[in-house]
Amino acid sequence: MKTKVRQLLEEGRVDAFIAYKTVHGLPFPTVFTKADVGVLETWQPFKARYPVTKLLLAQARQNPDKTFGVLVRGCEERSLYELFKWNQLHPDKVVVLGQACPQDLAFYCECPKPYPDHLDYGEAPKPVQESRRLGELHGMPETDRLAWWLGHFNRCIRCYGCRDVCPVCFCTECSLEHKELIPTGKLPPDTSFHLVRAVHMAGRCIDCGLCEETCPSHIPLRALYKHVNSLVEGIFQYKTGVPDGKSPFTMLGEESFLPTGVR
Amino acid sequence: MAERFEPRILAILCNWCSYAGADLAGVSRFQYPPNVRVIRVMCSGTVSPHHVIHAFQRGADGVLVAGCHIGDCHYLKGNYMTLKRMKFVQELIRFAGYNPERFRLEWISSAEGVKFAEVIRDFTEKVRSLGPAPSFEASPRLAMGL
Structure with a gap:
């Protein structure tokens, strides 16, 4: 981190670099x-783990003409690809350095x-393909799922x-703050709170798992x-989290994105 | 005699085809059950998955979205978006544990008054056979298994 980042900064290839500093014994972005x-x-x-690309986006929005460097993990790189695809960041304005996750973190995240x-x-650790x-959920009868989800959603604060x-x-x-779609002043919120967010995550989620880790209600x-x-x-x-392609929900029309089968 | 369950069905119809189809069904005096409440939108492509989910949250027993046939859209390709979104939303509610048969997407042109009446009859009977929709409300009672 020392030499490569120093080089980037001193050569002026980036105006600022988002990396980590040890604060009270913990790495802090x-x-x-x-x-x-x-x-x-x-x-x-x-x-x-931190939402570093979110910090990067905030920085880039405040300083649109500056170039930023960032140190990313696998999930954070996927989120960068998505932010490029959704026109939130410009690839020319971001310089990326990559770091591998420790193997136990990869197992923990089921990454x-x-x-x-x-x-x-x-060193690249072994990936995990199965989500327990x-x-x-897939093993559960479809008729039990609603009660299962509602049992979790009702803890939402x-x-x-x-x-x-x-x-x-x-x-x-x-949309989650749209007063007509999701009434305010109701706890737990409407189930649509979670489903609306799920709709937004379709073709966008890069499966980093920060949401679940952050959720105080698990x-x-x-x-x-x-x-x-x-x-x-x-x-x-x-497929999300890859450099090319566009989400089917970003464009009107496009026959190639119509689901196959009877229309 | 036990009272028959009357489902509440929300129909979101596009202005140019399906709403005109409903109009034709009306002026032609085709019979269809009165369980359906219609919302007219300019294009079925403006129907967001949020609206469908919101309808179920507010107690709809069934939701019907109808638009122009593929290729007939007044806005050329608006219904491509409808097809993409609605296909997705159907799978989403299935995953959430809601019966996806409570949701239906149909293409009804302005000349298809007969089809409109038929779709409403068929869908109403389908939803009637499924019974009242389960609550979409997350309540703390559920967590306690009550």
Whole structure:
């Protein structure tokens, strides 16, 4: 981290770099500029995860003409691809360094790709393809699912944590705050709160799992978003978190994205 | 005699085809059950998945979305979007544990008054046989298994 980031900053290829600084013994995401090259630390694997691309997006919005560098994990790189595709960040304005996740973190996250395409630091750990929670849900009779979901949704305290931490939630106006669609002053909120968010995650969720980790009520949100995403993949053959393609919901028309079968 | 369950069905119809089809069914005096409440929209492509989910949340027993046939859209390709979204929303409610048969997407042109009446008859009977829709409300009682 020390040499590569220092080089990028000193050569002026980036105006600022989002990496980590140890604060009270924990790595903490920090914006480094040319003036801070002295305090850059050497890279070592760590397990703390942050929505760094969300921090990057906030920085980039405030400084539209600046170029930023960022140190990303596999999931964060996927979110970057999505932000590029949804025209939220410009690929020319972002320089990416990649780090691999520790193997135990990859197991903990059940991460399908715990390393970025461009790996600068660390060794790629083994991916996990199966989600236990989704397996449990698919094994359940369809008639039991509504009660299962409602049993989880009723713990919701409407903190908006899932949305606020989500690296691909970039809208400035949010449907979840639409007073007619989702009435305010009701706890737990309407089930549509979660389903509306699920609709928005379709073709967008990069399966980082931060939402579920943040949720104070331990609602298994990741299984929901994972499934809606696999629906999009199944119906439209569109895959999220890869550099190319566009979500079928971003464009009007396009025969190629119509689901196959009887119309 | 036990009272027959009368389902409440929300129909979201596009202005140019399906609403005109409903109009034709009316002026032609085709019979169809009065269980359906109609909302007219300019294009079925403006129907967001949110609206469908919101309808179920507010106690609709069935939701019908109808638009122009593919290729006939007044806005050329608006109903492509409808097809994409509604196909997705049907699978979403299935995953949430809601019976996807409570939701239907149909293409009804302005000349198809007969089809409109038939769809409403058929859908009403279908939803009637499914019974009242289960509550969409997340209530703390559920967590306690009550």
